[in-house]
Amino acid sequence: MPETSLAKVLRARGLRMTPQRQLVLDAVRQLGHGTPEQVHAVVQQTADSVNITTIYRSLELLEELGLVTHTHLSHGAPTYHPAGGHPHIHLVCRGCGTVEEEDPAVLRPVTEQLAAQRGFLVDVSHVSLFGLCASCGAPA
Amino acid sequence: MPETSLAKVLRARGLRMTPQRQLVLDAVRQLGHGTPEQVHAVVQQTADSVNITTIYRSLELLEELGLVTHTHLSHGAPTYHPAGGHPHIHLVCRGCGTVEEEDPAVLRPVTEQLAAQRGFLVDVSHVSLFGLCASCGAPA
DNA sequence: GTGTTTGCAAATGTTTTGCAGTGTC
DNA sequence: GACACTGCAAAACATTTGCAAACAC
Numbered sequence: 001m002p003e004t005s006l007a008k009v010l011r012a013r014g015l016r017m018t019p020q021r022q023l024v025l026d027a028v029r030q031l032g033h034g035t036p037e038q039v040h041a042v043v044q045q046t047a048d049s050v051n052i053t054t055i056y057r058s059l060e061l062l063e064e065l066g067l068v069t070h071t072h073l074s075h076g077a078p079t080y081h082p083a084g085g086h087p088h089i090h091l092v093c094r095g096c097g098t099v100e101e102e103d104p105a106v107l108r109p110v111t112e113q114l115a116a117q118r119g120f121l122v123d124v125s126h127v128s129l130f131g132l133c134a135s136c137g138a139p140a
Numbered sequence: 141m142p143e144t145s146l147a148k149v150l151r152a153r154g155l156r157m158t159p160q161r162q163l164v165l166d167a168v169r170q171l172g173h174g175t176p177e178q179v180h181a182v183v184q185q186t187a188d189s190v191n192i193t194t195i196y197r198s199l200e201l202l203e204e205l206g207l208v209t210h211t212h213l214s215h216g217a218p219t220y221h222p223a224g225g226h227p228h229i230h231l232v233c234r235g236c237g238t239v240e241e242e243d244p245a246v247l248r249p250v251t252e253q254l255a256a257q258r259g260f261l262v263d264v265s266h267v268s269l270f271g272l273c274a275s276c277g278a279p280a
Numbered sequence: 281g282t283g284t285t286t287g288c289a290a291a292t293g294t295t296t297t298g299c300a301g302t303g304t305c
Numbered sequence: 306g307a308c309a310c311t312g313c314a315a316a317a318c319a320t321t322t323g324c325a326a327a328c329a330c
């Protein structure tokens with residue numbers, strides 16, 4: 001995980017390296033997964049003048065560059081997370097709102113069946129499952 | 141599937157039967173699945189003066205009554221569909237945008253594993269899987 | 281007639297866009 | 306010194322709320 005790869009990737013496209021972009025990427029990595037607002041909050045801890053608009057634009061760019069990806073969780077809130085690392089699916093708890101990550105391998109039986117049966121190719125990198133986590137599911 | 145059950149369900153709660161509510165329910169059933177805007181469009185074919193606000197309020201009410209449910213699809217767009225019928229999961233094609241329905245039973249292996257391993261209880265009624273349908277997945 | 285429901289308008293929250301100034305290369 | 310990037314303000318969009326008029330019961 002080369003920390004300076006961002007500059008390199010940007011330059012390869014004729015784009016420019018800026019502190020804001022590095023901060024946004026760092027924030028996503030630190031959060032693991034987070035909404036644009038959460039990313040904004042983290043970035044502002046270091047540079048409080050960074051505008052929310054820049055967060056949106058940077059996230060979009062980083063996604064184009066393949067450094068982050070996003071999914072849509074419960075209420076439709078977009079959630080960004082680092083890409084390139086291990087792929088994973090999301091387990092979203094409706095009780096406490098916690099987001100856990102899980103190995104996409106658990107979906108194997110499902111994806112295989114859907115492919116064989118329907119020809120539908122599931123994009124496992126964008127799967128979110130809703131439900132109740134261990135703490136919320138077990139009554140008190 | 142009693143078509144007049146709406147009036148009954150409403151009355152049981154001290155609520156009132158209105159044409160708007162029936163139209164919204166009919167529209168959801170006709171669409172199979174649709175966003176509030178799509179529902180609005182369908183309702184307006186019959187009564188063009190119905191306000192979008194009423195669509196939102198009716199959908200919320202119908203959901204409370206257990207007659208429809210909703211999930212969040214790709215871009216976070218809320219999608220409503222009839223409830224009480226057969227439960228199902230959604231297969232959303234990123235290529236053509238088509239939404240197919242599938243038997244939640246295919247998820248059994250996954251839900252069992254997550255329950256045993258993590259204590260996470262998946263709500264199968266709200267599952268959406270993204271990917272490519274047979275037509276879009278197979279090149280031309 | 282009473283109380284619920286509707287439609288309109290305005291408020292809200294989130295994301296996008298335009299533009300002039302700033303900073304990177 | 307060009308041109309990309311940022312910040313600010315305003316626009317766009319989806320959804321929610323307040324309120325008076327209209328309708329179901």
